[in-house]
Amino acid sequence: MATARLNTHRVVIVGAGPAGVRCAQTLVAAGFKPILIDENRRDGGQIYRRQPEGFTRSYTTLYGTEADKARDLHESFDRLRPQIDYRPDTLAWNLTPGQLCCVSQGLHTTVDYDALILCTGATDRLMPIEGWQLGGTYSLGGAQIALKAQAVSIGHRVVFMGSGPLLYLVASQYVKAGATVAAVLDTSPLGLRIKALPKLMARPGLLFTGMKLLAQLYRAKIPVHLGISPLQVLGEAVTGVSGVRVRTANGETLTVACDAVALGYHLRPETQLADLAGCRMRFDEASGQWWLEVDEEGRTSVSGVYAAGDGSKIRGADAAEHAGRLVALALLRDLQLPVDAAQVAEQRQALKVMDDFRLGLAQAFPWPAAQAKALPDEAIVCRCEMISAGELRRTVSEKGACEVNRAKAFSRVGMGRCQGRYCSQAGAEVIAAAAGVPVQEVGRQRGQAPVKPLSMLTREVAP
Amino acid sequence: MNARFVRLAEQGRPIVKLTVDGVPIEALQGDTLMVALLTHGPALRQSEFDPGSRAGFCLMGACQDCWVWTRSGERLRACSNEVREGLDIITQQPEAIWPLRG
Numbered sequence: 001m002a003t004a005r006l007n008t009h010r011v012v013i014v015g016a017g018p019a020g021v022r023c024a025q026t027l028v029a030a031g032f033k034p035i036l037i038d039e040n041r042r043d044g045g046q047i048y049r050r051q052p053e054g055f056t057r058s059y060t061t062l063y064g065t066e067a068d069k070a071r072d073l074h075e076s077f078d079r080l081r082p083q084i085d086y087r088p089d090t091l092a093w094n095l096t097p098g099q100l101c102c103v104s105q106g107l108h109t110t111v112d113y114d115a116l117i118l119c120t121g122a123t124d125r126l127m128p129i130e131g132w133q134l135g136g137t138y139s140l141g142g143a144q145i146a147l148k149a150q151a152v153s154i155g156h157r158v159v160f161m162g163s164g165p166l167l168y169l170v171a172s173q174y175v176k177a178g179a180t181v182a183a184v185l186d187t188s189p190l191g192l193r194i195k196a197l198p199k200l201m202a203r204p205g206l207l208f209t210g211m212k213l214l215a216q217l218y219r220a221k222i223p224v225h226l227g228i229s230p231l232q233v234l235g236e237a238v239t240g241v242s243g244v245r246v247r248t249a250n251g252e253t254l255t256v257a258c259d260a261v262a263l264g265y266h267l268r269p270e271t272q273l274a275d276l277a278g279c280r281m282r283f284d285e286a287s288g289q290w291w292l293e294v295d296e297e298g299r300t301s302v303s304g305v306y307a308a309g310d311g312s313k314i315r316g317a318d319a320a321e322h323a324g325r326l327v328a329l330a331l332l333r334d335l336q337l338p339v340d341a342a343q344v345a346e347q348r349q350a351l352k353v354m355d356d357f358r359l360g361l362a363q364a365f366p367w368p369a370a371q372a373k374a375l376p377d378e379a380i381v382c383r384c385e386m387i388s389a390g391e392l393r394r395t396v397s398e399k400g401a402c403e404v405n406r407a408k409a410f411s412r413v414g415m416g417r418c419q420g421r422y423c424s425q426a427g428a429e430v431i432a433a434a435a436g437v438p439v440q441e442v443g444r445q446r447g448q449a450p451v452k453p454l455s456m457l458t459r460e461v462a463p
Numbered sequence: 464m465n466a467r468f469v470r471l472a473e474q475g476r477p478i479v480k481l482t483v484d485g486v487p488i489e490a491l492q493g494d495t496l497m498v499a500l501l502t503h504g505p506a507l508r509q510s511e512f513d514p515g516s517r518a519g520f521c522l523m524g525a526c527q528d529c530w531v532w533t534r535s536g537e538r539l540r541a542c543s544n545e546v547r548e549g550l551d552i553i554t555q556q557p558e559a560i561w562p563l564r565g
Contacts (some may be wrong), residue, residue, distance in 0.1 A: 039524060041543075046523055052493035052545065055473050123525045135506050135518035136467060142522035145542075149522075150498045151473035177471045237515035240467070240505055259467070270525075334533055383520070383528070386512040417527035424519070454537055 009335060012037065012111055014092050015119035017045020018317045019309025021077050022324030023140050028083045032333050035085040035111060037092050037102060040257045045121055046141060046454055047317040049149050050074060055124060062148055064173065065209050066391040069317070092447045094449035095276055100450075108460045112313055115304050115331055118274050119324060120311035123266035125289070125428075127162075130379040131233030132263060133386065136241030139422075144170045155260025161185040161223050161230060163365040164266035171262075175220045182228055184217060185246055186264075188365045189227030199360030202353050212384035212394030225254065230371065252424040265367055268425060275447030277305050281301040286362040287314065288369060289425060290444040296348060298327030299334075306331060319354040322347045369439065372429030381430060382423045384416025385458045389430055396434040403443045404428050417453060420445045465520055468501040473493055481550040490546045497522070497529050497541035500552070507541055508554045532557050 011027060013020050016038035027034045042044040048070040049058065063428045086366060087104065092111075094101040100111045122139055124139035131137075136155060138146070140162055160171040165312050171184045189218040200207045227249035234243040234255070243257045271281065271292050280293040280301040285405050292312040294300055300307055308327040309320035326347040335338045375381070377390030401407040404414070404427065413427045414420035420427075424445040432439040476491040481499060497519050497546035500507055506516035507529050519529035522542045529541040534551040 051473075054476055056475075122523060123523065133510075133513075133515060135516050137520070137523045139526075142520060142542075145522040146468065146470070146498075150495060152468040152470050152498055152502065155467060156469055179469065179471060234467045235511065238506075240516065240518060384526075386510065389532060417530075418521075418525065421525050452524070457537065 009114045011035070011115045011117065011331065012113040013117045013119060014038075014100070014310065015045065015121055015311065016040065016043040016077070016086070016088070017119060017121050017309060017320065018048060018073055019121075019311075019320035019324035019327075020045070020117075020119035021080070022321045023119060023308060024084050025080055026325045026328035027331070028080055030328070031339060033084060034117075035087065035113075037090050037100070037111070039088045039089070039091050041089050043086075043088070044074060045320075046145065047141075048073050049145060051149055051151075055151065057151065059458040064176075066087065066317070068314070070188070073321070091135035091452055092273060093454060095273060095452050097277075103458055106271075106455060109460050113304075115306065116277070117298075117327055117331070118300075118305070118311055119320075119398070120270040120273060120305040120307075122314060122415045123421055124264040125266050125268040125367065126263065126382075126423060127230075127265055127368055127426050128375060128381050128423070129161075129230040129233055129371075130376055130449050131241075132237060132239050133380045133383040134233055134235040134237070135239075136213060136233055136235065136260045137233055138260065138262055140164075140166050140170055140262045141267075143260075143262035144173065146175055147173055147179075151177075153260075154262060157179060157182045157258040158262060159183050159185060159256055160262045161228075161244060161246070162262075162264040163188045163368065164264065165210055165361065166264060166266065167215065167364070168210065172213045172216045175217065175222060181217075181220075181222050183223040183225065183256045185228045185230070185244070185256075186224070186226050186365075187228055187230065187368045187371075188214060189249060190301055191260055191417055192366065193364045196360045196364035199356055203358065204357035205300075206357065212399055225249070228254070228273070229374075236308070246363050251446050260449045266361070266365060267314050268308060268421075269314060270421075271311065272306065272419075272447035272451040274300060274307060274311070276451070277302050278448055279305055279307075281444060284313075286359050288367045288439065296342075296351070297407045298323060299330055302324035302369075313358075315351070315354045315358045319351055319358075322354070323348045326351065330438075335349065373433035375430065381427055382411075382413045382416055384418050385412055385421075387411055387413050392427060392430050395436045396431055402431065402435040402437065402441075404431060404445050405443065407431050408445060414445050419448065419452070465500050465505055467505045468498055470502060479546045481546055481548070481552060484554055485515045492546070494546045495542055496531060496539060496546060496550075496552065499546045500531070500541060500554070506554075508556065511556065518534050524549050530556075 090104040308323035
């Protein structure tokens, strides 16, 4: 019975980051041969992204304190590769019940599944600032990828602005790699970090690593300002960024000259495929954003659809590895296959600690919702199509659009190339502030297929 | 025009030659198109909706800000496509331009 299921049950994992790889590994150990679909050319996801062939930097240079984890994940994957059906460079762009639609190198294929495990990860969470459309403004994660995957700095003088642990991590990685960091500008004030200490003590090692990063920045004499309010990215339309202007915690205006800005406020989950599958979402109060509704082991509200990693709950790479293992065990249990109860308990316990820690992070480095309300009317919210905060506000005041999808229809905020990845959360805050209601009441932008733009040249593979 | 990106390491890789808007440039094997173009100039393309130029944003294939084209009209995401010898890249959108451009 069990053997029959192993041979016929088609398991498809989307995403080869820490969650997807650990999930695949656990399923292979149980006798499955899952299909692992990944949009990237190489495994590792964003956090443990592998540099291209021919690059020679060491694991320590690339991943710092996380070098052993990165190496272990990559080596696990290399051992796993002959035992799975690995499909890199493949975009899963739509799904119907039991079937995933994919494109790889211009060719369209469908992949049938009995169980689908979404390990789709996250992208940077952005709050607009006047001038952020200027060339030379990058997402914080993008700035890190430039260094990690390509050994370049995004500019000659770089400002890191936003909030969250990634701000300090990437800034210190830039310093270490020899880039010029002009300043680190954090919107969260010191007081919140002190208040969050009891929760952050859930992972003392990680807290210590964070403090070491800050100490490294101070030692390198990088100006670090806490509790700032971003005002403007300065520059010209054609030549791009020339500086940033912020208000410091004591109310002074500070201008920092730079030719690049790395901007970001922690992460937002990639939930489009889960949304298309009809999975329920829930509003996470702590982070102020919509997350996928999953049980503690990664089951979504739709039978046969599972999720793990930052695509379901933003808890970071370590949690993603545990959640990847746990979701595989959940699937085995749902198929009435033998599961080691101790292994389940171990993953759940590890995740509980990480849940506590992530609440501490949310408290220490909050999403700056109030900035959306303060955005000047002329500030661009949608950088894809240059739609301003004022235009979005008018959909509320003049057309009564108090729901994000309605406001999107009127304003096109969320309809451009990025499909709302970088504007819809801030857009929702702008709408909520204009309508005078809490942000969860204006809803969330629905996922739409294709989840990323497809080329008109895409061809179907003959059956 | 000044280069936007700065190389910090890994500069011993073999050279790859390509053409950008008719001008020959040299990149290194393993470079993304984005790095190849932005180590030579400040931008990747012209925005369709304002006079601004764009230089990419997320570097992870999510924002689609970094599109460039081959001379034959194929659209490439500069952050996730590597350079190849002899590539002929165009940074002007070959499709119809929106009349909104200011």
